Amino acid sequence: MLKLFYNAGSIALASHIALEETGVNYEGIRLNSAILEHTLPEYLAINPKGRVPSLVTEHGILTETPAILLYIAQRFGSDVFPPPADIFDLAQLQSFNSYLCSTAHVNHAHRMRGKRWVDESDSHAIKAMQAKVTRNMQECFALIEAEMFKGPWVMGEDYSIADIYLFSITQWMEGDSVDINDFPVMKAHRAAMLARPAVKYIVDKHAA
Ligand SMILES: N[C@@H](CCC(=O)N[C@@H](CS)C(=O)NCC(=O)O)C(=O)O
Incomplete structure (x- = not known):
């Protein structure tokens, strides 16, 4: 299953909304900002940039919001996000x-x-x-x-x-x-x- 790592108030909101809009099955994993969980070794093993969002897919891990959004839209979202005409x-x-x-x-x-x-x-x-x-x-x-x-x-x-x-x-x-x-x-x-x-x-x- 897809896994989205996010922090509240962050740009990960975009990827989270995109997943929810498509109706695809995914797990949202909220990191604890109070303990800077995005800087801990367990998370750095997923995203060495130490930032959110990260999307874990069966093909590998994606970072960077424009890439994650495009992946979600093109792979799962044709009903809600009509593909660009050309x-x-x-x-x-x-x-x-x-x-x-x-x-x-x-x-x-x-x-x-x-x-x-x-x-x-x-x-x-x-x-x-x-x-x-x-x-x-x-x-x-x-x-x-x-x-x-x-x-x-x-x-x-x-x-x-x-x-x-x-x-x-x-x-x-x-x-x-x-x-x-x-x-x-x-x-x-x-x-x-x-x-x-x-x-x-x-x-x-x-x-x-
Ligand atoms: N270019 C990245 C930026 C990601 C990013 O900077 N996320 C912020 C939250 S809005 C973050 O993780 N900050 C943690 C930090 O700088 O320690 C993207 O668009 O996904």
Whole structure:
């Protein structure tokens, strides 16, 4: 059976929702953040990056949200995620998801994970990075709203893994001091996502 390793509040929310949407049989394994379980040898044997999510499949272990989402959608999700019409549409989907992975998520990480980029003892540098998070995230959401979001879903008429990924990034708006009311498309998208039973079920599970 598929196994998904996740932490509450993390980007693993996306992979978890994607699995739930498809109805595939899987086991969700929640790591205990309080004891930094994702840094313990048992978990590093599964994912040496020490990050979540990790998806254990019968073919091997997958990490990196864009890869996991694509795998779930293409292998199990054709009913809920209509396959992109052609290779260009598929590349556009990957372009959107890559932006979330390499830019939006990384901008957000500067609030809590500054020690990845500077020495933890350099409190001036840590604070300077934290101070830019709100503005950087606002810029990401402004660009998504103005240029990237087709509507009614991210890629247009069809619900896709890009919607799940975006929803998992907009969960951080409040913590990043971004006012969702300044981003009406993101606000409406979050409401549309929460109206989906699979999304609500997993959001509630992560909050419990
Ligand atoms: N590029 C990875 C990023 C995964 C990642 O950074 N996950 C965070 C949670 S949102 C994590 O595991 N952080 C633990 C840490 O940095 O110690 C992905 O998209 O899956």
